Amino acid sequence: MSVIDTIQPVTHDLGQFQVRRVLPSRGRTMVGPFIFVDEFGPAQLDVGAGMDVRPHPHINLATVTWLFEGAIDHRDSLGTFATIRPGQVNLMTAGRGIVHSERSPAEERQGGKLYGMQTWLALPDGAEEIDPTFEAQTGLPIVEDTCAKATVIMGELWGARAPTTTHAATIYAEIVLAASGALPIDAVADERAVMLVGGEATLDGHPLDPYVLTVLAPGAAMRLASDTGGRVMLLGGEAFQTKRHVWWNFVSSSRERINQAKDDWRAGNFPRVPGEHEFIPIPEVPNTVSYP
Numbered sequence: 001m002s003v004i005d006t007i008q009p010v011t012h013d014l015g016q017f018q019v020r021r022v023l024p025s026r027g028r029t030m031v032g033p034f035i036f037v038d039e040f041g042p043a044q045l046d047v048g049a050g051m052d053v054r055p056h057p058h059i060n061l062a063t064v065t066w067l068f069e070g071a072i073d074h075r076d077s078l079g080t081f082a083t084i085r086p087g088q089v090n091l092m093t094a095g096r097g098i099v100h101s102e103r104s105p106a107e108e109r110q111g112g113k114l115y116g117m118q119t120w121l122a123l124p125d126g127a128e129e130i131d132p133t134f135e136a137q138t139g140l141p142i143v144e145d146t147c148a149k150a151t152v153i154m155g156e157l158w159g160a161r162a163p164t165t166t167h168a169a170t171i172y173a174e175i176v177l178a179a180s181g182a183l184p185i186d187a188v189a190d191e192r193a194v195m196l197v198g199g200e201a202t203l204d205g206h207p208l209d210p211y212v213l214t215v216l217a218p219g220a221a222m223r224l225a226s227d228t229g230g231r232v233m234l235l236g237g238e239a240f241q242t243k244r245h246v247w248w249n250f251v252s253s254s255r256e257r258i259n260q261a262k263d264d265w266r267a268g269n270f271p272r273v274p275g276e277h278e279f280i281p282i283p284e285v286p287n288t289v290s291y292p
Contacts, residue, residue, distance in 0.1 A: 004215050022212070031193045036251075038117065049109065050109045053103065054280045055276045059097050060095070065092075066119075066174065069116070074092070075101050082134070090136050092134050094132055101278075124167055137163050140152060140153060151174045154170045154172035182225035186221040194216065194235075195212065199226060
């Protein structure tokens with residue numbers, strides 16, 4: 001099988017749901033522009049409980065939120081308010097700096113479900129400090145075959161292109177296979193990876209382990225299949241030539257820029273999120289870092 005790496009997830013138990021992180025890892029920081037990959041759920045929330053991520057800052061990256069089940073209210077320092085639901089991709093480009101919060105809507109706190117992906121894309125050289133923006137895209141292209149359905153979230157795959165903005169060459173798709181379903185993975189991209197996030201699936205006949213990021217060899221045409229049904233994420237794109245650093249919620253080609261962002265957050269120099277009065281302080285030891 002044309003696999004060059006497998007990355008086991010680091011699991012964080014947040015009480016109501018688990019978050020499984022595969023990037024950044026000690027062995028690999030990025031796959032294409034993807035520099036942070038979290039899968040969360042599936043979870044059945046207790047009545048009165050939900051997601052409550054207080055306002056926090058980002059620089060030099062774009063966040064991509066994609067849900068399989070549930071809903072999340074997004075608020076940011078641009079004044080944006082958007083409720084993310086399945087079938088809608090939310091792209092928040094931090095650029096020179098943005099602050100946002102993520103919380104479960106009131107109706108989801110009555111025993112709702114939560115299941116999805118959050119990824120970060122590093123911004124390319126020359127675009128790291130662009131103005132912050134937000135977009136929510138629906139009506140994404142769907143590629144269907146017998147017992148197989150793929151939603152193109154970003155970039156172009158199987159001849160279909162998503163309307164979602166890309167700052168670097170990017171591919172991102174959700175693939176749902178019914179029993180006996182199969183789909184070719186023949187995307188032209190510098191770097192590609194797949195993650196099984198539900199059910200079961202094989203890649204060229206080899207079983208995929210749940211929540212493990214399987215990095216594929218460049219240029220290798222492969223076949224994704226399932227006997228009983230499964231859900232798989234495909235992601236990747238252009239390989240960055242300039243190293244990116246990650247510390248907490250900050251990504252940059254410059255460690256000095258990250259240190260400046262730390263100082264700015266401590267000093268209260270980032271813009272505020274309208275209607276929010278809480279914030280997440282700088283951690284002493286963050287869960288998210290790049291190595292070395």
